Amino acid sequence: MIQLSYFEPETARWQHGDITQLPKQVPADARLWIDLNNATVEEQQMVLQRFGILDNLVEDFIRERHPPKCEGQTDFTLLVLRGYADIDFSEYTASAQINLLYSRQVLISKITSHNSSLLEQLKPKIEQAKTANISEWIKQIILVTSSSYLEKLIAFEDEISDLEDAMLQRGNDDLMALIMRYRSVLRKINRNLAYQKDIFAEAFDEQQSPLLAHFDTIELRDFYEKIERSHSMTDMYYDQLSDLVDSYLSTTSHQINERMKVLTIVSTIFIPLTFIAGIYGMNFVNMPELAMTNGYYIAISAMAVGGIFGLAWFKYRGWW
Structure with a gap:
């Protein structure tokens, strides 16, 4: 209209x-x-x-x-x-x-x-x-x-x-x-x-x-x-x-990077510890360390020292 x-x-x-x-x-x-x-x-x-x-x-x-x-x-x-x-x-x-x-x-x-x-x-x-x-x-x-x-x-x-x-x-x-x-x-x-x-x-x-x-x-x-x-x-x-x-x-990218850095540090610390645990977890009959009276404590101590050393190294380099 x-x-x-x-x-x-x-x-x-x-x-x-x-x-x-x-x-x-x-x-x-x-x-x-x-x-x-x-x-x-x-x-x-x-x-x-x-x-x-x-x-x-x-x-x-x-x-x-x-x-x-x-x-x-x-x-x-x-x-x-x-x-x-x-x-x-x-x-x-x-x-x-x-x-x-x-x-x-x-x-x-x-x-x-x-x-x-x-x-x-x-x-x-x-x-x-x-x-x-x-x-x-x-x-x-x-x-x-x-x-x-x-x-x-x-x-x-x-x-x-x-x-x-x-x-x-x-x-x-x-x-x-x-x-x-x-x-x-x-x-x-x-x-x-x-x-x-x-x-x-x-x-x-x-x-x-x-x-x-x-x-x-x-x-x-x-x-x-x-x-x-x-x-x-x-x-x-x-x-x-x-x-x-x-x-x-x-x-958001920065936050993701920070989380990835923490995960990377944790992974890096546990890689040598996992390596030690993997070696002594093998089922070979002839493993001399298995017969050691203090073998368990020595292995745990080595793993602890390795972890602490890794954290100290990251702190020293300013990566953490």
Whole structure:
């Protein structure tokens, strides 16, 4: 189903309805928002063809999952963004997919998100229409999108600090599993942020960027800095988590080496003792020492001296 909201400049009021109420021509001072969230593919194609959208833009807009991008034609600009829709970074369900096609009078949107709160924030605030315009709506959506990452990244700073302390005091496999999940999520959102950062970075280099038709360089710089900050924070947190993994593996390896050293010392001490015991455990008839009255005590003493000498030698060399 297609939802249509039309601001009539003569009455200064919003009219809500369906596609049948779409005016054939949108006046220059009117504003039109077409919400295609619940529209079928055929309905989406019908609306986009009504406004003469190029086929390649239609294809990109209709796709359920599309990486962030910005592309324009004579009257319309396609802007695809992704917001972070999960509560935290312990799991990654799906991004909020934000597909926008807009001109100076018309906004066509398709926004999907499993987070109802974020979805509500991404909707244009038409109650402010008397002072706002399409560019203001797009600006609001961009800021909400960047905020969906930044707010959670700022809150994650305390969590990663606690995680570092926990790993230092009582690192275990459960914490390692949590760290690996965090790394996986951060790697995925880092790609989304990299795409979006490039969109606004290219706007400064390309004089014909479609974003320049709706935003000045100061606004574009603000968008870029917000996305770039989130992107830098994901890089920093990913590196911190990687350092924790390396530290845990190094500590675990060191502990294993210490245990192996103790086992090696014990084995080295008992090898000569086992050798002596093996010799006198042989069942030969002619073994002169077997007839010695103090043979048992001499053998035990030799084994004790050998063990003590071995321990003293390891201590002297600093191996124990």
